[in-house]
Amino acid sequence: xxxxxxxxxxxxxxxxxxxxxxxxxxxxxxxxxxxxxxxxxxxxxxxxxxxxxxxxxxxxxxxxxxxxxxxxxxxxxxxxxxxxxxxxxxxxxxxxxxxxxxxxxxxxxx
Numbered sequence: 001x002x003x004x005x006x007x008x009x010x011x012x013x014x015x016x017x018x019x020x021x022x023x024x025x026x027x028x029x030x031x032x033x034x035x036x037x038x039x040x041x042x043x044x045x046x047x048x049x050x051x052x053x054x055x056x057x058x059x060x061x062x063x064x065x066x067x068x069x070x071x072x073x074x075x076x077x078x079x080x081x082x083x084x085x086x087x088x089x090x091x092x093x094x095x096x097x098x099x100x101x102x103x104x105x106x107x108x109x110x
Contacts, residue, residue: 001105004084007050007059007097014057023056024086024095033081033099035061037073046070050081050099058097072105079103 010020034051038060041047048061048070061069073079084100 002100002102004098004100005062005065007099008062009059010096011094012059018056020058021095023052024058024097025089027052027058027083027086029083029086031083033083035073035079035081037070048073050097069103069105072103077103077105079105
């Protein structure tokens with residue numbers, strides 16, 4: 001199945017202090033993305049980090065989608081993501097990222 005979602009947390013700083021907005025500004029619109037499970041995350045055991053092709057964190061998968069997608073990933077389903085578009089970034093607006101996610105998962109929309 002294939003679906004689209006926005007990346008959450010794009011206005012936060014990474015643990016190393018780097019600004020995610022600066023990272024997104026240098027990101028390509030068709031860039032492959034890594035989705036990395038973060039089961040030890042103190043805020044959400046279903047957390048999924050979104051990393052660019054250089055391993056820099058861009059944000060995370062929305063909590064409501066991660067609640068479904070994390071168990072799929074944990075069970076070994078093949079999940080890939082690519083940036084479908086980058087929005088904002090002008091006239092004082094923050095950048096946003098839209099992902100296209102492909103998953104050999106059970107259909108969330110059934």
